[in-house]
Every structure is written in structure tokens, then in C-alpha cells.
Amino acid sequence: MTNNPEYFKAERDQEWRVALRSQIKNKERTSRERVKMPEQDPNIRNKNSLEVNLGLTEEQAVSEAQRCIDCPNPTCITGCPVGINIPKFIKYIEARDFLSAAKTLKETNSLPAVCGRVCPQEVQCEAQCFYTQKLKKPAVAIGHLERFAADFERNSGKISIPEIAERNNIKVAVIGSGPGGLAAAGDLVKMGYSVTVFEALHEIGGVLKYGIPEFRLPNDIVDVEINNLRKMGVEFITNFVVGKTSSFEDLKAKGYVAFFTASGAGLPRFMNIPGENYVGIFSSNEYLTRVNLMGAAKADYDTPVLFGKNVAVIGGGNTAMDSVRTAKRLGAERAMIVYRRSLDEMPARIEEIHHAQEEGIEFMNLNSPVEYFADESGRVNRMRLQKMELGEPDSSGRRRPVPLTSSEYDVDVDMVVVSVGVSPNPLIPSAVDGLNITKWGTIHVNPDNMQSNISDLFAGGDIVRGGATVILAMGDGRNAAAGIHAYIQQTLVN
Amino acid sequence: MIDLSTKYIGLHLKNPIIAASSGLTANIENIKKLESNGVAAIVLKSIFEEEILQQEKDLKNEVQKDSLIYSELSETLDYIDIHIKEDTLNVYLELIRKAKKETLIPIIASINCVTNYEWTDFAKKIESAGADALELNIFLNPVDTSDKDFEKTYIEITKNVTKKVSIPVSVKISQYHTKPAHVIQKLSETGATGIVLFNRFYTPDINLEKLELTQANHFSNENEYLNVLRWIALMSKKINCDLAASTGIHSAETIIKQILAGASAVQIASVLYSKGIDYVSVLLKELENWMEKHNYNYLNQIKGKLSQEKIQDPAAFERMQFMRYFSGIE
Structure with a gap:
């Protein structure tokens, strides 16, 4: 990814962009309202698994693209972990050259349709937009436009495949097929390497498939992106656990000279309160994986997931929102978020909270479970909540939740999903002798090139960050690909 | 044959010497060494609530400095306080399990708490891990200027914990109370099976050359037992639970004095640091020698012999008598 201002300036000075800028005065551009993403009706969508956001029409996209003033100093790019040339792709949309817009996205982002749907743009590119920073107005809807361009290309049937360098027959292994792994694989294959992605599960996509529900990110969108990588020459091997199925040494013996580990943070954490082992209490990882990836909500499934009528989801992050909205779609009459x-203070994206509220999710803020109770069969039937108040801010500036004494009360539940965080997958860290691990269990890497203390092992995404976003994992994948390339060139080729 | 055995909070102890909670009781090697030198029970190093809160603060500071660790939307960091507590507790539970597996003497777990939030649940886990008893080291900062009712917090924590567990629960308290007698009395009525008098705090001093604060005595000295002795003698016959003396117990003579005042056991730490773990066997020998010399066969024969109720001048342990004594000095 290039962050070269000269490059961005040269691109901006191209004739077509100069002409486009002169067509509408900035005053007019900035006076327009931000486009509103069309959505399914809340009372309909909370009973189906179809995508909530419907995508912009061509007219909406062009109109929104016209809001972008094509700044000489495009601060939005600094907020993008993969350095997308944002003004350029938006101006292509304004010029109605949607395929070029998609191609621009793919210069630095191998999964634009995914990022357009799930990136927290409001804290990344859109937070750095001129509108947000200077005008104090809603930012240009960069995420919506990204999704529009990617969807347009896919629906057009004219999907562009990036240029691939001549094959050099040097083998690189990518461990994990989530966003970090896919981004690294995309860049490495473009550079001419023979890339194999090893995936422990039976499906490619990692958290994009097992973690994010269909109503936010349809699996077929992910599949299209994966197929593009296949067409580019990436090999995928499923049901393969590196460190168990084969060791690193086995893979080295098969000719792999460098490794990128993006094995994620799939180990769920609990609150360790009494009764947490009762039947009907899940981690969000288990619940979402079974529904999203295994099809456990289907009637003919051999080991179906439980369908709760009164479902409590503990936590306030995006995974909690995904879980509670899934439970609602699976028939919960009362679907509750319990957050302390x-x-x-909720870490979930504002859009997700807003969508959940519209869909009838009950928010029980300033409450925390202290105990669960069960019926004779061991199935959870009640939770005890304690009311909280916000105390003094802690060192991060967030106000600490403080329990209110004698405030406990009981709520009937028949299913609970605990969504209070995850730990890094311990498999790779424990499979490599001498690997430098942080005290949080993440792999310690050089942030410039994502290289660990084992020179041929690079890492990124949640296994390094402890739980990040899709786009940050992708940024790591791209950084690591550049790092691996430099490593191979220095140590093997020269 | 001198029988030094005693009963403390329902535990049968082969002698009255308990290794107090300290850095020496934080690892299994020292625990085994303490047992082989004769201590009758061990209070494991406390799991400190304040330490956990500090860890949480440190982690958050560290996260803010680390460009790679993602914190903005992280659910894990949102609940990091709970996860740190869980991790710390798991390490502690492992120490309990190990100590129970590798020793034969009673193992008393210890919680140093400043709030009454989650400690009741932790107490249950400590019981499940096999601890023979639990000591609550409740520390509420006496320099707090709010009108918070500290005594009430002591009682609430004790009540909540004793309700949750079936193992004996003792409470180690500070001497900073408006009415220590009332607090001791209330705790004994609340369900505590033992009270440890008193815990010892960090004491600052001033370095006159460098004009900076320094730490005064790291360890107790051998005269610090006197205030403890007084309160053991005053309260031992007034309450329905056991008392253990702690702070300033450096010699066999002091141990005997505390037992005479009514203590069921004593807790030692500083002397183990200053004279070594093997000094326990010296203390035990001297204890036996004194008993033998004074024709006592059982520790119970001397327990409480000089408590306030048993002596001819009960006011000797009280403040009035203390005042009269000093008013006579010109």
C-alpha cells in the first residue's frame, strides 16, 4: 500500500478529476445531506436472515460521491488500515465509471464487498473525513460507496482479476483463511509466490463465515471474493490444523519457506459466575458458529442449536449484537442485551446498536449477571442480575461499573449467550518452540513487517491484536505479505 | 510428652504456630519447607484485590501504548477486569490444589479485599479447590475521609462469604476502628469462626538527608505484640469464636503470652524472614521447654489463663488503668 503524497497528488491532478471537480462547486457539494442506506423494514427483517442493508442505488451512489470535494490533502486515506485511494474510487463513482471504482478498491483491498459491509468506517476513514474534521457534518458515506462499487462489479459479471507477477515457484503458507489470511494470500500471489492457505474448518473465510451473520454479511459475498483469489492462483486446503495435522517442520520439508499465521482469537471467555455451565448457556463463538457455519438452525440438522424464547446476551460489543439479533431471528420473543x-459506553458500532433497537431488542444497560439457575434437567431457567451504576473513570477514561448493593433481581431466561471477549487461539503459539508470546497470549511481532522472533514466521490479525476488526486484520495481512517478500528476497533469492 | 496441639477455627493444629500470609507462602517450595520445619498450618499469600485493580490499570495503560493491540471496539478489553481476576484467581486456585496435594497440614487461603463485589463467588471457588479455611483480610483505607461506614462493610463481606461457603472463615482486621471491641463482637456474631488481630500496614518514614519518603520497618519488631496481647486478653472470653495473634510474634515467650491471654494460635511472618524458616523448630522447642519447666502438659492448660476475665484486676487491660498508670509518672 502506498502512502506517498506525491502519488496521490499526481492521481488527483489527472485531467478527468480536475474536470469533475469543476462541474459542481464545493459549496453545493457540502450543502447536501448524507445519503441514507436503504434497509429492510425492521419488523420484517427480524424474522429473516436476509441482509439488513439493501445497498445504494446508482443515483444515490453518484449523489453521495458528489459530496466528496476531492481534498488536496485526503485525510480519509490516513484512517484506512489498507490505504485505499478513497477520493479516486469515489470520483470514479461520480463519473459513473463504477468498474474503475471497483478496480481502484482492489489495488489495495482484496475484499472490498466485505469491508464495505463490516468495517467500522465511523472510527476509521470517515472519522478522518474533511466533513467530520472541519465541517462537523456527517462524513461522506465511504463505506456505503465501497460496498456499492464492489457489488456493482460483482453483479456486472465483469470482475477484474488483478495482475499477477510471473510465478517464481517459491512456496509460502498462510495459516487461517479469515480476513488477515485472505489479504496476505492475495498480495503474495500477486507477487508471484505459490500460496497455500491452510484452514482448520471445513469452510474458507474464518470469522467472515463463522462469526458474522448472513444478515450483515451474506456468505455468497465472501465466496465471490474467495473465488477471485482462487482464480488468481491461491490454493486452499480445508480441515487442516497446522501444528496438529502437520507440524511446521513437515511443511518446511514440503518446501514452504515462510509462514503467515492469522489463526485468530477463537477461544471464548466467560465471566466465571455460578451456574455458567448449565445447559442453554453458550459462548457467542459457539452459538454463532453453529448457526452461521454449521446450519444448526435448520430443521433437518442432526444436532440443532437451542431455540430460546427468552434469550439474554451478555456483553455490549458487535459479537453480542450479532448474537442477540440472531436469537431474535430464530424466534426469541424476548431478546435482551445485558450490559454492565x-x-x-458500548463498544458495538452505533449502526449495529441502532439496528438492534429497531428490531425490538431489549437493552438492559447497567445490569450484570451474578448467577444462573436451572430446572431439574439442568437447563437454565433464570438469571440473577445486579444493577450497576457508573463510578469514577478508569485510566482509559471510561467510567467503571460499580454494583449497587441489594439491587439483585431475577429474570426468566431459557437461553444465555455470553459475549464478553475471546482469547487468542493457543495452538500456533504452543506449536512453535521459542516463539515470543506476549503475556496476553498473542504473538509478539515487529509492527513494521509483522515478523515474529522466528524469522520465517509472520503473524497478524487477532492472534497479534487480541481481537480486532476485519480491516485491521487485512492491513496486517498486507503488511506481512510485504514483510515476507522482503524476507525471501533478502535471505533466499539474493 | 508435651502436647502443643490446639484447635483453631475448627481445624486441629499440631501446635499453635501458623505461617502468616506473606511472600514466603506464595510458592510450593517454601510451603513444603515450612511444613517440614513444623508449622501447624499455612495461610497462603493473599490474593490482593488492589493488586488486581492495579493490573487492570497497568494493562489499560500498556494497551494504549501498543500500536498493535486493538482496544477501540474490543469486547475482551471491555471485560478485561473480569478476565484479569479470573486469570489471577486461576493461578491462586492452582497454588491451593498443589499445596493440598503436597502437604498434610491445613491450608488456609487468604483474600485481601477492599470491596464486597465478587469476592463471595471467589470464596466458593477457593473452597472447591480444597482450601481448609479462608482468611478474609479486609483492608479499608483508614485515611478515607468519606462518611462510608467501614464497620458495616466488614460485616457485609463476612456475612456474604460465610453464607456461601461451608469451610471456616476467619477475618484479619486492622486496629484502626472507632470501637474495636464492637467490631470484633459483631464479626463473631456474623459467622466468622476466627478473628486475627491485627494486620500490619506499610509504614512510611522520612529520609532527612534526601528529604524523601522511605519505607520504615519492613518487618515487625518484637515489641509490636503488646497491643495485640491487650486485645486478645480483652476479647477472648467475650466472643464465640477463636482469636489468633499476629504482628510482633518473634519468640516462644511471646507465643506463650498470647496463648495465656486467650489466643488459640499465633501467626508469624517477620521472624521467618529475619531468622529463616528453620527457626520454627527453635520456637517449638522453646515452647516445649517452657511448658515442661512450668509443669504443663497440654497447651489448653494455659490457654486464656491470663485473659481479662481470669485475672484478679480485670481493669489492667483497659484504658482507664493505662491512664492512671501514666498520670502517676512525674
Whole structure:
């Protein structure tokens, strides 16, 4: 990814962009309202698994693209972990050259349709937009436009495949097929390497498939992106656990000279309160994986997931929102978020909270479970909540939840999903002798090139960050690909 | 044959010497060494609530400095306080299990808490891990200027914990109370099976050359037992639970004095640091020698012999008598 201002300036000075800028005055551009993403009706969508956001029409996309003033100093790019040339792709949309817009996205982002749907743009590119920073107005809807361009290309049937360098027959292994792994694989294959992605599960996509529900990110969108990588020459091997099925040494013996580990943070954490082992209490990882990846909500499934009528989801992050909205779609009459801080402190994206509220999710803020109870068969039937208040801010500036004494009360539940965080997958860290691990169990790497202390092992995504976003994992994948390339060139080729 | 055995909080102890909670009781090697030198029970190093809160603060600071660790939307970091507590507790539970597996003497777990939030649940886990008893080291900072009712917090924590577990629960308290007698009395009525008098705090001093604060005595000295002795003698016959003396117990003579005042056991730490773990066997020998010399066969024969109720001048342990004594000095 290039962050070269000269490059961006040269691109901006191209004739077509100069002409486009002169067509509409900035005053007019900035006076327009931000486009609103069309959505399914809340009372309909909360009973189906179809995508909530319907995507912009061509007219909406062009109109929104016209809001972008094509800044001489495009600060939005600094907020993008993969350095997309944002003004360029938006101006292509304004010029109605949607395929070029998609091609621009793919210069630095191998999964634009995914990122357009799940990236927290409001804290990344859109937070750095001129509108947000200077005008104090809603940012240009960069995420919506990204999705529009990627969807247009896919629906057009004219999907562009990036240029691939001549094959050099040097083998590189990518461990994990989530966003970090896919991004690294895409870049490495473009550079001419023979890339194999090893995936432990039976499906490619990692958290994009097992973690994010269909109503936010349809699996077929992910599949299209994966197929593009296949067409580019990436080999995928499923049901293969590196460190168990084969060791690193086995893979080295088969000719792999460098490894990128993006094995994620799939180990769920619990609160360790009494009764947490009762039947009907899941981690969000298990619940979402069974529904999203295994099809356990289907009637003919051999080991179906439980369908709760009164479902409580503990936590306030995006995974909690995904879980509670899934439970609602699977028939919960009462689907509750139980979160110990207030709505303002929730780590979930504002859009997800808003969607959940519209869909009838009950928000029980300033509450925390202290105990679960079960019926004779061991199935959870009640939870005890304690009310909280917000105390003094902690070192990070967030107000600490403080329990209110004698405030406990009981709520009937028949299913609970615990979504209070994850730990890094311990498999790779424990499979490599001498690998430098942080005290949080993540792999310690050089942030410039994602190289670990084992020179041929690079890592990125949640296994390094402890739980990040799709786009940050992808940024790591791209950084690591560049790092692996430099490593191979220095140590093997020269 | 001198029988030094005693009963403390329902535990049968082969002698009255308990290794107090300290850095020496934090690892299995020292625990085994303490047992082989004769201590009758061990209070494991406390799991400190304040330490956990500090760890949480440190982690958050570290996360903010680390460009790679992602914190903005992380659910894990949102609940990091709970996860740190869980991790710390798991390490502690493992120490309990190991100590129980590798020793034969009673193992008393210890919680140093400043709030009454989650400690009741932790107490249950400590019981499940096999601890023979639990000591609550409740520390509420006496320099707090709010009108918070500290005594009430002591009682609430004790009540909540004793309700949850069936193992004996003792409470180690500070001497900073408006009415220590009332607090001791209330705790004994709340369900505590033992009270440890008193815990010892960090004491600052001033370095006159460098004009900076320094730590005063790291360890107790041998005269610090006197205030403990007084309260053991005053309260031992007034309450329905056991008392253990702690702070300033450096010699066999002091142990005997505390037992005479009514203590069921004593807790030692500083002397183990200053004279070594093997000094326990010296203390035990001297204890036996004193008993033999004074024709006592059982520790119970001397227990409480000089408590306030048993002596001819009960006011000797009280403040009035203390005042009269000093008013006579010109």
C-alpha cells in the first residue's frame, strides 16, 4: 500500500478529476445531506436472515460521491488500515465509471464487498473525513460507496482479476483463511509466490463465515471474493490444523519457506459466575458458529442449536449484537442485551446498536449477571442480575461499573449467550518452540513487517491484536505479505 | 510428652504456630519447607484485590501504548477486569490444589479485599479447590475521609462469604476502628469462626538527608505484640469464636503470652524472614521447654489463663488503668 503524497497528488491532478471537480462547486457539494442506506423494514427483517442493508442505488451512489470535494490533502486515506485511494474510487463513482471504482478498491483491498459491509468506517476513514474534521457534518458515506462499487462489479459479471507477477515457484503458507489470511494470500500471489492457505474448518473465510451473520454479511459475498483469489492462483486446503495435522517442520520439508499465521482469537471467555455451565448457556463463538457455519438452525440438522424464547446476551460489543439479533431471528420473543455499562459506553458500532433497537431488542444497560439457575434437567431457567451504576473513570477514561448493593433481581431466561471477549487461539503459539508470546497470549511481532522472533514466521490479525476488526486484520495481512517478500528476497533469492 | 496441639477455627493444629500470609507462602517450595520445619498450618499469600485493580490499570495503560493491540471496539478489553481476576484467581486456585496435594497440614487461603463485589463467588471457588479455611483480610483505607461506614462493610463481606461457603472463615482486621471491641463482637456474631488481630500496614518514614519518603520497618519488631496481647486478653472470653495473634510474634515467650491471654494460635511472618524458616523448630522447642519447666502438659492448660476475665484486676487491660498508670509518672 502506498502512502506517498506525491502519488496521490499526481492521481488527483489527472485531467478527468480536475474536470469533475469543476462541474459542481464545493459549496453545493457540502450543502447536501448524507445519503441514507436503504434497509429492510425492521419488523420484517427480524424474522429473516436476509441482509439488513439493501445497498445504494446508482443515483444515490453518484449523489453521495458528489459530496466528496476531492481534498488536496485526503485525510480519509490516513484512517484506512489498507490505504485505499478513497477520493479516486469515489470520483470514479461520480463519473459513473463504477468498474474503475471497483478496480481502484482492489489495488489495495482484496475484499472490498466485505469491508464495505463490516468495517467500522465511523472510527476509521470517515472519522478522518474533511466533513467530520472541519465541517462537523456527517462524513461522506465511504463505506456505503465501497460496498456499492464492489457489488456493482460483482453483479456486472465483469470482475477484474488483478495482475499477477510471473510465478517464481517459491512456496509460502498462510495459516487461517479469515480476513488477515485472505489479504496476505492475495498480495503474495500477486507477487508471484505459490500460496497455500491452510484452514482448520471445513469452510474458507474464518470469522467472515463463522462469526458474522448472513444478515450483515451474506456468505455468497465472501465466496465471490474467495473465488477471485482462487482464480488468481491461491490454493486452499480445508480441515487442516497446522501444528496438529502437520507440524511446521513437515511443511518446511514440503518446501514452504515462510509462514503467515492469522489463526485468530477463537477461544471464548466467560465471566466465571455460578451456574455458567448449565445447559442453554453458550459462548457467542459457539452459538454463532453453529448457526452461521454449521446450519444448526435448520430443521433437518442432526444436532440443532437451542431455540430460546427468552434469550439474554451478555456483553455490549458487535459479537453480542450479532448474537442477540440472531436469537431474535430464530424466534426469541424476548431478546435482551445485558450490559454492565450505559449505552454510551458500548463498544458495538452505533449502526449495529441502532439496528438492534429497531428490531425490538431489549437493552438492559447497567445490569450484570451474578448467577444462573436451572430446572431439574439442568437447563437454565433464570438469571440473577445486579444493577450497576457508573463510578469514577478508569485510566482509559471510561467510567467503571460499580454494583449497587441489594439491587439483585431475577429474570426468566431459557437461553444465555455470553459475549464478553475471546482469547487468542493457543495452538500456533504452543506449536512453535521459542516463539515470543506476549503475556496476553498473542504473538509478539515487529509492527513494521509483522515478523515474529522466528524469522520465517509472520503473524497478524487477532492472534497479534487480541481481537480486532476485519480491516485491521487485512492491513496486517498486507503488511506481512510485504514483510515476507522482503524476507525471501533478502535471505533466499539474493 | 508435651502436647502443643490446639484447635483453631475448627481445624486441629499440631501446635499453635501458623505461617502468616506473606511472600514466603506464595510458592510450593517454601510451603513444603515450612511444613517440614513444623508449622501447624499455612495461610497462603493473599490474593490482593488492589493488586488486581492495579493490573487492570497497568494493562489499560500498556494497551494504549501498543500500536498493535486493538482496544477501540474490543469486547475482551471491555471485560478485561473480569478476565484479569479470573486469570489471577486461576493461578491462586492452582497454588491451593498443589499445596493440598503436597502437604498434610491445613491450608488456609487468604483474600485481601477492599470491596464486597465478587469476592463471595471467589470464596466458593477457593473452597472447591480444597482450601481448609479462608482468611478474609479486609483492608479499608483508614485515611478515607468519606462518611462510608467501614464497620458495616466488614460485616457485609463476612456475612456474604460465610453464607456461601461451608469451610471456616476467619477475618484479619486492622486496629484502626472507632470501637474495636464492637467490631470484633459483631464479626463473631456474623459467622466468622476466627478473628486475627491485627494486620500490619506499610509504614512510611522520612529520609532527612534526601528529604524523601522511605519505607520504615519492613518487618515487625518484637515489641509490636503488646497491643495485640491487650486485645486478645480483652476479647477472648467475650466472643464465640477463636482469636489468633499476629504482628510482633518473634519468640516462644511471646507465643506463650498470647496463648495465656486467650489466643488459640499465633501467626508469624517477620521472624521467618529475619531468622529463616528453620527457626520454627527453635520456637517449638522453646515452647516445649517452657511448658515442661512450668509443669504443663497440654497447651489448653494455659490457654486464656491470663485473659481479662481470669485475672484478679480485670481493669489492667483497659484504658482507664493505662491512664492512671501514666498520670502517676512525674
